[in-house]
Amino acid sequence: MALATAGLAAPGEAAADDRLLSDDTFAVSSPGPVVVDAGLIFGLPSALPTGLSTGVGAGITRACGCHFAYGALASWSSASESSETWTVTHGELRLRATGSIFHVAGRGTLALRLGLGGTVVREDRVRNQGMRAGLMGSDLEQTATQALPAAELEAVVTLRVVGPWALAIAGGPTGTWFDSHLRGGWTAALGVAWHP
């Protein structure tokens, strides 16, 4: 997720104007090295074999040169799927440390970001028809929590729109180590970035 690598280079400053729309209305400010972003995320669940995990996420990125940046991301998403016997809901807390290479092109910034970290999966599964049958306790509902090593490689596109605000889109493949196997997937994000 995280749309952070946005706008790490500086275009020109906007000028004040009395008109509602002027040449400077969509001028963008000169950002500092830090970018904060937040938005919606989508992706294949880390452990569930099917479904779409949706949620929100946020991140922070700091540039450390003309083409490199590092940062951190956190997101929460959930997915719920059913079989004949279970309805399983997975809540996923993704925590990533990121490193990026980026290139500024006008108002836009293109970046390739590698995220490494863990995904904490909270599983809640309910036995289908169990409540109607009078089941209680673990026969009716079971919970488990597991942390999974994970990594992702995302392409990030940021477009500075107005002032310190930017629109950011990211997406790419993911890998999660689950049940003694590397499980592939994908993630995507859509959000806004802010240059303090």
Place this chain on the structure above:
Amino acid sequence: MKSWSLVGLASAVVGCGDVQNFSGDVPPLATLHVEVTGDLEAVRPPGQTAPPDLHVALVWGQQWLTEPLCILPAESAAAAAVIAAGCRDPFGFVPAQVDRSVPVTVGTPAELELATLPDASLLVGDLTARIGYGSLVVYDDRNGDGSLTLARANRQGHPDMGPDDGAEDQPTTQIDTVYGASFVTMTAPDVRLAYREGAFVPYAFYPRAGCGDPPPAFSVDAAGGFTAAAAVSATLAGMLPPEDPATCAQSTTETVIQIPIAPPADVAELACTERNADSTVRYREPDVDVPDFTGRTTACVHVPTFGAPTDVIELIVTGVLDGATPDACKGITHYILKGCREGPDCGTPDWDHSTAPPAWWPC
């Protein structure tokens, strides 16, 4: 960096969880405890010499009403003979659907785990108060399919003359041999599995008037039964036939359900389905050629009604009673010279042979 600390924390607990997704053991919705008692060899049919593959199956019951012919007084000795041979016990348990089966040994407790609830078609009532009843049926799984194979009555005529419900695919001879059940008929003591959703309304669906309400969800309930005369009296009074409260019991599924071995001839109907559950009769048009009445019993009677007597005469025919493979499921075939599938009073008849009956027509 903070994010690296979180990653480290997450990594530290890797492997400590047990996220299972859809795998792992599935808790049963209920576990029934059964024990078969009695002497199996004493009641085995003479022709069955192979070692029995005894199973117990949960069979859900259907709401079924017998046809008028079977409960109104017979108008002749011939009609009485057809009724005796062709009508099943009007108070008997009628199977609708076979649930799980497990192998069982006489004298050894067994457990039967239920993985699903009875579907809505097996429950009587609305969404706020509905109930289903099941009987635990002991049978010899002679075809080895692991389930109780239901049969249907061998009514005369074309198999496609009934409802398009696939029932014509069912055999007309019993493949598996039934040796007992926890719930055979309402006129004898029974132990039944009840599944209740919502409130309990005392319907006339295998009634237990005078007994306590079945608890919500699954329960094992007992009743002492009532007489046929008591049932008729109560029905005429607009009531449900009362049970002796001393014979009633409502308990959890932890209760061990005792199933006594019975002669197959006494419990064969536990494996017989019914296509028409609302007491309606499907009438048939007599063919030009004489039907094969070999092994069947016939009689000519007035079309029975609960109202004014009718002058319409019908031919009633039993299933095959004699021969190498007599029918195990009872049923009566109805022929009328003029009328429709629904009966003789259907407005414009679909057939009319009243002026020129077939040469074989005996009535």
